[in-house]
Amino acid sequence: MTAATPTAVLIAGAGPTGLTLACTLARAGVPVRIIDKSPEFHRGSRGKGLNQRSRELFDDLGVGREAAESGSEHIALRKYRHGVAIADSIAFDDRAPTPDTPYASGLLIPQWRIEEILRGRLAEYGVEVELGRELTEFTQTEFTQDGGGVTAHLADGGRIEAAYLVGCDGGHSRVRKALGIAFDGETEAEECMVIGDVRADGLDPAYWHQWFDEDAAIMLCPFPGTAHWQLQGSPERDAEGRLVPPSLETFQRLFDRCARRPDIRLTDPTWTSVYRINVRMADRFRVGRVFLAGDAAHVHSIAGGLGMNTGIQDAFNLGWKLAFVLRGLAGPALLDTYEEERLPVAAWTLNLTNERLRAVVEGIKEAGVGTETVVTDDITTLGVSYPWSSLTGPGPLAGERAPDGKCAEGRLFEAFAGTRFTLLGFGPGTTGALARALDGVGEGAGEGIRTVLVDDDDARKAYGLRGEGLVLVRPDNHVAMSVGPDRAEEIASYLKALAG
Template identity: 35%
Template sequence: MDIHTEVLIAGAGPTGLLLAGDLAAAGVSCTVLERRTHESNLTRAFAVHARTLELFDARGLAEELLGTGQRLRRLRLFGDAQLDLGRLPTRFPYLLVTPQYHTEAALTRRAAAAGARIENGAELTGLDQDPDAVRATVRGPAGTRTLRARYLVGADGVRSGVRTALGIDFPGHAAVQSVMLADVRLAEQPPDVLMVNADGRAFAFLAPFGDGWYRVIAWDRARQLPDDAPVDLAEIATLTREALGTDFGMHDARWMSRFHSDERQATAYRSGRVFLAGDAAHVHSPAGGQGMNTGLQDAANLGWKLAAVLRGAAPEALLDTYQAERHPVGAEVLRTSGALLRGALIGAGPRLVARNLVARIATGIPAVNDRLALRLSGIGTRYPAPAGAHPEVGTRVPDLPLRAAAGGPDRLYAALRSGRFVLVAPDGPAPIEPPAGWAGSLTTAVRADGRPGSLLVRPDGHLSWVATDAGTPPPVSLAATLPAPDRTAGAVPAA
């Protein structure tokens, strides 16, 4: 059978673009189908969390993206309660506020430069698969054709045609309805990068695009209308004044709409040779700004696994770990964002007063603040370790300092730009000799923090193996690091 592309990706949002860039950089041929012919303004994320910035750093994109937005070290939750992100154990102890189109632009340039093919105006309308390949029916400007691929990834959003074609359930409910959006100019500059508050009836959120335009989101508990109901800027301004104390002189709306936000998760992230990622797999309330970030982390998890299997460096069983690792993370994000949303939309009265008091006291306790910051930022996400493995296996590895040699990387996340596993060994007289079974899949480095022990770090920055004894040899191959299938099911990530 002729294979037109090794991996076919439906959807050129952030999730699909990061995945395409990772695959193409690894030498895997991939094609991205995007039904849009122009940029959509309907749902745009503004928050790039610390863990996502680490993943961008491992791809050489972090500095570029940091130049497009503003850094927020304290995130306002309810009333006067603020989450201190400056305590996060990372090079990026903040939230980056930047419009999603900056993220997409950086990822598009990287994917295209690496050789990924991106087709706009192309929509997947059907698929079937056998043990060897997936056949996708694609409708585009030139008509309908069939593409064959080894694997297919549906990153095509909440209304995913891939998920529908597979018949995978997407249970959940509408978390909030009749939310109004508008892009506006302001006569006065807000005092904070992000402005957000709810007073029991009115909710308002304000974020900058960085070019003089602002996105405003408003909600009225007493006025719940269908998505197609018209939106009036005067109503949005009134709600903003009630929630934030002022509307900052908003005027000249260039776009307005109304939508509802769902909380849903696919029952399975994989069916045979087809995978789901991003909003096609899970959709959350906007509270906490985790939606886009979770999808990007799906892609970072799946990309290196597909590349390893396609290049013969790992058995097909590696792909089973995608569901085992990412489905529990999606469920946890649903719980966290849902709790934040319900807290934000509490009605007026004693419950509102209690919410503000409890939130202020809780975030003032360093241990509680840190736990929530780790969870929201993604820094605290860990994957299940095989039985008998070191307890730190599965955790995210910080950006360790390395002993640079001949102009090589001087820290871990720079070394991860190779897209390979990184074997980090303690400083010593003998050179590091990677096992023969890792040929082409492993980069070696020497830690410069003076600590003993060796680490094997996955391409997505999570710990695969650790040894405290310098004489313990690393796993003989990638396959040797895989857990038994029955040890991956039902794992729950730690916050």
């Protein structure tokens, strides 16, 4: 994007959250720039999985297949005690895809590869990540007659003007701190783990190996297409109880102690870090023209693997709303619903991951029990819904994730893909009702709305309908409202109100 191109949205932070948001905006034709203070793209595995809901959203963005080809499903978790393998388990192994839920399991894939895939998609829209550009401060003009905006100042002396700024810059967010937003919670300074990427030649990559003993633990997780494994384990401390910085040597000592495999030497560490449990959440996700998303808005335990996924889903929620407002399809009030919907989800996520962490800590004390205790339906986030939202209308499934299913055009998820509302007519007799639902809507939220006829019993059941009906699906694939054909005018009223 050239400097002369007006910037509608500036995104600070090019991790999965920022990249998902940038892709969502760019495909809607919204001029966007994304900056990151790092001088180069990192190659650490960090977050290592897409859950079932994020996989659906990646399909919507057109990168689901590429992600699937780079990851693995249903990997076996092998538990050890005193170096001896005692139990195997596979997360969601008892599940199978259904007509309304295409993914029975998550996808094991390193964060660096997820970011690589999203950057590739973003480049197709003509947008590149601007590396080595650190945001230092910004000023904003609230909504005024001339539109207002944000002026961001960078460490290199540059300045970027945009209509909106979104902080996707992690737990130490400069954007959040500049806004003065509280980040309440706690940090467990003493409770931590070491983490890194290493080679472990000779270890069977068919398993995620997990050694849990009474006083130490180490886990090695493989990734398809790479010789490196992600290592997580207990920290080493010196005689005074101080943390010894992680290194190949400390990793090897921990491995030797727990795995008892003298035939295997760890090599080629490409990334090392210390993970401390932070449980914090911002008390606001928006101040004027500036928003927070992902770790900048909430951080929590890694139990359940929801950190990266929650950020991706924040971005998908915010992206369509910014696009609608900037394209003149909805009034500015639509942006208030981002915090209204996602702040309660963040609070729920913090509570869930705290509970799952406690379950893991207690579970690993027992022989044969490991991290599989985090595997519950909650971590799929397929059940996340917005029944409290001002965008939620009447009817079955209103506010909930819209199920997949068969339709006249193939699959419903294929019909939903993109940045517009979709109006479903269940039953061949709804053709007239579909027309009445859009009568007089004109420009605004109803612009370019896709109408789809559905005459499939499984799909009707999935949407909670007994007979014919109309279902309005939001651009983020949540049900906005569901009504009978005789109430088609209510859909028109909803869209007109959204347009402001």
